[in-house]
Amino acid sequence: MSPVQVQGEVLSIRRVGDYHAMTVVAPGIADGARPGHFIAVGIGGPDSAMVLRRAFALVEAQDRGVYGGTVEFVFAVRGRGTAWLAERRPHDPLDVVGPLGRPFQLPKNPVHAVVVGGGYGAAPLLALAEQLRSRGCRVDAVLGASTGERLFGALEAKRMTTAMAITTDDGSVGEQGRVTDVLPEMIERGADLVYACGPMPMLQAVAELAAAYGIPAQVAVEETMACGIGVCMTCVLPVRGTDGVTRMVRSCVEGPVFHADQVRFDAIGTVPADALGAPVVTA
Amino acid sequence: MSPVQVQGEVLSIRRVGDYHAMTVVAPGIADGARPGHFIAVGIGGPDSAMVLRRAFALVEAQDRGVYGGTVEFVFAVRGRGTAWLAERRPHDPLDVVGPLGRPFQLPKNPVHAVVVGGGYGAAPLLALAEQLRSRGCRVDAVLGASTGERLFGALEAKRMTTAMAITTDDGSVGEQGRVTDVLPEMIERGADLVYACGPMPMLQAVAELAAAYGIPAQVAVEETMACGIGVCMTCVLPVRGTDGVTRMVRSCVEGPVFHADQVRFDAIGTVPADALGAPVVTA
Amino acid sequence: MTDVALVAAPGHDDAALGVDPTTVLAGVAYANPVFTASGCAAAGQELAQFFDPSLLGGVVTKSIMLKPRSGRATPRMAETPSGMLNSIGLQGPGIDAFLERDLPWLAERGIPAVVSIAGETAEDYVKLATKVRGRKGLTMLEVNISCPNVESRGQVFACDPAAAAAVIAGVRRASSVPVFAKLSPDVTSIVDVAQAVVEAGAHGLSMINTTLGVDINTDTLRPTLANVTGGLSGPAVRPIALRCIWQVHAAMPEVPILGMGGIRSGLDALQFLAAGASAVSVGTAVFGDPHAPLRVLEELRSALAHRGFSSAAEVVGIAHRPVDARVPEGADPPGDLPAETLET
């Protein structure tokens, strides 16, 4: 599976709470796309002052159908690029590169998994849950957000999970609190492994919980990216390899999904002194 | 009359030969707009890499009506900015500043005038011809272009003039040749003055002919502009003042219409040695 | 139908009313920190068609020379990605006409004038400063030293710390108002030049002037500008301007800075203040939006209010201080940080 660049076309865009869900006709991307893959979208056309792509997790990718291949993603308006994206309308052209990155690894056996999503971090977990189920896994879910408007995928998740918990910071939906307040209970129902996607502090907390329970976790991280295809080295984070050596690895090609116990959460945003090639003395 | 800046809205855009004619709802601009005035249009929105406006002669400006004030202009796609403009569709927003510059001066008496337009240079001459007629002037016209597709306003001009001649470089419409091939004949019908708008070499040739016949001419020039409002000094050309002194004057505020005999056509693109403040020795 | 609206003074944001926008540059207080930029607003008259320039901190006038000056041949400008090149060549009417016509216009309207002067020799600058001295409306001199020094084979003053210092020392002696040296980014060490002019008596620094560029016309395959090179300005140079201001403020935090280079929005202006500028000039943005300086001011006030600041002054240089050392009283930290990064 190799990524492709497609001059696609917006099929639909709709509001989902505080988010926007967009479906784009972009044939070729779906081939080989798996849960956890992401796409990178060109912003503003050739005369735009924004020269970099924006990365979004795939919610779904269909490689055939009436429209001959579509991708769906959900996004929050954060800066100018996502503001531009929110103004796109059906039939507008959209340049998409994907599928990118390394997807979630699926267990070989029909285990019991918990998926944990924070905000739009639930995006890649829906397709993941579906695939886990189709392999005979039991899937439970914990979704959290600051407010109900920033919950994503709760209905879909409910349909495909055995148990589900929702938390919001303001208590507007589900329990007031954070995903990690309810995750122990979920794990204690017999979970064998955890999948998580969301803000870095959440991933760190989930990783610590999974470690405390002695079960493996996979986390999909979000680092600022310039290229998304592995050539620029902007998207790195400290990850401990199987050889015990910490390296600054590219989250766009070696991630965004990592084994939680390998990510040096404590050192995110720094180059830990024991990383290969550290410390930085010069340019 | 002071220019205003309006967040307008595209009402219509249509092809006219090789050109595009656009009407924009932009209330306030029409107040005080007169033939020869121009507008400056913002390109690409706030995230565009194109930071400067584009200048276009007003074809027409209506200060009331169903849409509460519209402006019309016609344009050729030249570079990226006009290419962007050609892609606008009804209801798209458009930022317009106008009316700008000094318009054509109208004669006090019902004289006999010839208007001479090259390509889209005919744009400001249609409204001018109408105003001249309403003042009892006889108006003749000469329109020229490289090809018939680049003639503008021939039908309208025909309606409001007594005599009209058309020339094209390729002979596809009218006579093969240049406007100055037929202008002498037009002038000899008894013209008292000439108005011209078009490419600089055409204006120069028209100015020379008018001088040879001893009649005044007004020309609307086109110089590269950054601001259009008189603050940047990019749009200058050498103009001899009534005091005999040549100055580099701003065509956006002291033009675009000039008395032909004051423009130093021979020295366009240079700073003539006898200009005030010349020669340039340093930064 | 989308809304069609006349662009006038931007709507006031109520929260912004609580922000004290005043700023002080070398002892002179201005009503707010947003100025025009030299050469991008002439002497204010033309912009007055769009908004009242007395609402700004002040108007920085086009650099004026001793004699009338025709400027360079056309084309004098080229648009480039998020910027433009210009090679105007300091066209202007000369100091006498300026003092007779332009400065009084500003003075009569109570618009604080920052007069920019430019010369071909160090002596020119002194003469200019002397002529302007004591004129009504004058609040500050901005010394444009990005000019070729005819006495030194056309080497630009701003690129030679000694020549720059000589100009400033002379102007300083002749001036009764604060003297700001306007620096060029086209040097190996802007801190060296800054130090030289401050030692020579500059009260403050204006940064940055344009950076040298070339554009080639892809039809004629000749330089687009008649003069071949021109000065690059606009949003494209903003990171360069911020870097210069950052470096100089880090080295000399006590020296006031008037910052410019690519400012198009209130958030851009906020970046300049945070990097160390006490006030800003809005230049090229005016060409795309004649209301730009006033809009930038209003956007800046709103941005300050929404970040919990009660004055513009308190953010000057704030980016040099660690976050935990400076949360303002009553602030909503961390400002507009997307809730997403905080949740669960």
Add this chain to the structure above:
Amino acid sequence: MTDVALVAAPGHDDAALGVDPTTVLAGVAYANPVFTASGCAAAGQELAQFFDPSLLGGVVTKSIMLKPRSGRATPRMAETPSGMLNSIGLQGPGIDAFLERDLPWLAERGIPAVVSIAGETAEDYVKLATKVRGRKGLTMLEVNISCPNVESRGQVFACDPAAAAAVIAGVRRASSVPVFAKLSPDVTSIVDVAQAVVEAGAHGLSMINTTLGVDINTDTLRPTLANVTGGLSGPAVRPIALRCIWQVHAAMPEVPILGMGGIRSGLDALQFLAAGASAVSVGTAVFGDPHAPLRVLEELRSALAHRGFSSAAEVVGIAHRPVDARVPEGADPPGDLPAETLET
């Protein structure tokens, strides 16, 4: 519905087939003048997912140092108007891993490699050149001297003509292939640095490396980059790059130049050739469009064909010559000049 299309190798323009795209850099012939830029294509493997890198003139590899290097803390990049800042800090596996893994990958595929080297001392560079010497696939060395010289208080080599010359002299002695010095625009006189390195033995020059910039995060009011400053690249810097190339080519027309800085289209590349570059590197544009280098090549060939040129070589430096002195045979002067400006 608009057309939805898979972006693959851009369609060939028949007219472009008549253009000879070969270029020669210091005696080495390349199939065409479009290369990747150091640090913007790793060592070519990743781009091979999108197009065949052997279709390019060559691949310029990410600057490699003697030892593995972790690079700087994140955030390492900020998008800016028509550009971006980066502070990667030369993260890389070190020369040994590079020679074992990356260079052979290029060599096996017949992709001409331009190996970029970077060091902390002049001695580092010599060691690197010695290690690379004679390796299969190596066609040229690009010496990235925009690195702090640890022996001179971190002053960047490229900002000090003497230090730059010392590096180049050492590399020149150790190298069996042409040596190109990659210059920084952040100097008062790039011609002085260019002359120093050419006198020290550089066969050619790469211009430009990024220019130093800062961005302030308007939420945290701290620098966006963990490292505070970063290198500005992308279309925003194109006029600066063209200016550097223009000045150096005017001063030393016989020295070959590999040009880069903001190239995003074939017409951009044409500007670089016309200003004096014999070949170009496409850098930041790759991040926005992974096909960019190949697209630029195809667009350049079409642009040359439509202007009546039969080779890329004949436009190198053409912008320095008056128009009437150089209309190529069989050309359609003046190219794409809008008919409007010619009519009546």
